[in-house]
Amino acid sequence: xxxxxxxxxxxxxxxxxxxxxxxxxxxxxxxxxxxxxxxxxxxxxxxxxxxxxxxxxxxxxxxxxxxxxxxxxxxxxxxxxxxxxxxxxxxxxxxxxxxxxxxxxxxxxxxxxxxxxxxxxxxxxxxxxxxxxxxxxxxxxxxxxxxxxxxxxxxxxxxxxxxxxxxxxxxxxxxxxxxxxxxxxxxxxxxxxxxxxxxxxxxxxxxxxxxxxxxxxxxxxxxxxxxxxxxxxxxxxxxxxxxxxxxxxxxxxxxxxxxxxxxxxxxxxxxxxxxxxxxxxxxx
Numbered sequence: 001x002x003x004x005x006x007x008x009x010x011x012x013x014x015x016x017x018x019x020x021x022x023x024x025x026x027x028x029x030x031x032x033x034x035x036x037x038x039x040x041x042x043x044x045x046x047x048x049x050x051x052x053x054x055x056x057x058x059x060x061x062x063x064x065x066x067x068x069x070x071x072x073x074x075x076x077x078x079x080x081x082x083x084x085x086x087x088x089x090x091x092x093x094x095x096x097x098x099x100x101x102x103x104x105x106x107x108x109x110x111x112x113x114x115x116x117x118x119x120x121x122x123x124x125x126x127x128x129x130x131x132x133x134x135x136x137x138x139x140x141x142x143x144x145x146x147x148x149x150x151x152x153x154x155x156x157x158x159x160x161x162x163x164x165x166x167x168x169x170x171x172x173x174x175x176x177x178x179x180x181x182x183x184x185x186x187x188x189x190x191x192x193x194x195x196x197x198x199x200x201x202x203x204x205x206x207x208x209x210x211x212x213x214x215x216x217x218x219x220x221x222x223x224x225x226x227x228x229x230x231x232x233x234x235x236x237x238x239x240x241x242x243x244x245x246x247x248x249x250x251x252x253x254x255x256x257x258x259x260x261x262x263x264x265x266x267x268x269x270x271x272x273x274x275x276x277x278x279x280x281x282x283x284x
Contacts, residue, residue, distance in 0.1 A: 008142060012134035013037055019142075020114070028104055029120035029135075032112030037131050046113050049126055050091075053083030059094075062102050062118060069099045164233040164240075169194065171240035196249065197235040200256045201228060227267040231260050 010017040010029070015037050018030040035042030049055055056079045063070035075098055081087045091105045091113065104114040115123060117139070124132035172193045177186050195205040198220060202209070209220045216223065224232065235256050242252045 010135060010138045010142060012138050013131050017135065018112070018114075019117075019139075026101075027117050028114040029117055030112050031115050031120060031123050034120065034124050034127060034131075034135070038127050043113070045127075046123070047089060049123060050089035051083065051087050053079070055122075055126075056082040056089065058122060059100070059102060059119065062116070063098075063100050066116075067099070067101050070101075071098045074098050164236040165194075168197075168236040168240045171243045175243050175246070193239075193243075193249075196253060197232060197239055197256055200253055201232055201235060201260050227264060230267065231263045234263060235260060 007018065007020045010019055015033060017033040019027055021027045031046050032042045035045040039045040050059075060070075060072075060075045060079060063075070064072060078093070078098060082089075091103050094100045094103060095105075102116045102119050106112060106114060114120075121132060121136065124135050169190065172190055176189055176193065181189075195207070198209075199205050202220070202224075204212075206220050213223075238259055239252055239256060242255060247255075
């Protein structure tokens with residue numbers, strides 16, 4: 001299955017600059033768009049930059065720090081003629097023969113030469129130090145907006161999860177415990193039922209998670225993804241209904257497993273950026 005590509009745009013100095021990621025860790029910025037700030041022939045500008053020996057050495061150092069698959073012996077041969085008049089930097093040879101990951105050449109409508117943000121900022125500095133600052137400023141704005149949306153979504157889902165947890169425990173108290181039980185027996189029932197949805201969703205109980213993560217503060221919910229928190233909240237709410245209907249725990253586990261699988265599949269296919277945005281509180 002092909003990796004989903006998340007695309008965005010930085011606006012700097014009147015230039016729209018494409019940016020994308022496939023893993024939400026490593027982001028690549030269009031050198032082609034950056035080069036348009038200086039030239040109507042961006043490809044020539046990029047390759048002129050790539051011919052410099054100091055640039056080639058910088059790229060090799062970046063790869064050696066971030067890419068364990070980078071072929072250092074082949075790199076020594078590759079850089080031998082860097083900086084000479086006859087030297088031509090081939091991105092295809094760089095990626096295919098040396099296993100480099102810092103530069104990407106993409107075709108199609110949004111094609112061009114892309115570079116990891118570390119490398120792209122270095123190129124932008126060569127184009128214009130002032131332009132680089134414009135790029136960094138809007139990149140920071142983009143990251144702030146993303147983090148604000150994620151933080152809001154995460155906190156909202158966490159609060160929903162807390163409310164559904166209360167509904168879940170109330171159902172357990174009403175339908176699965178009786179006055180004749182000792183406090184120890186009641187505690188066991190609560191713990192067993194509270195752990196069951198987590199066990200179905202994540203594959204481990206709260207106690208098991210804690211024993212495997214002794215160096216982490218908080219509980220399993222604090223480290224769950226937005227999707228997991230949302231699905232867990234729905235599972236606990238649904239389980240409360242099933243408990244009220246008198247359905248046995250093994251049958252409830254099957255139903256909750258089906259629910260979790262369906263909802264995770266749907267959520268994994270949803271791009272949060274395509275959803276309606278909440279209004280900016282500063283503008284309300």
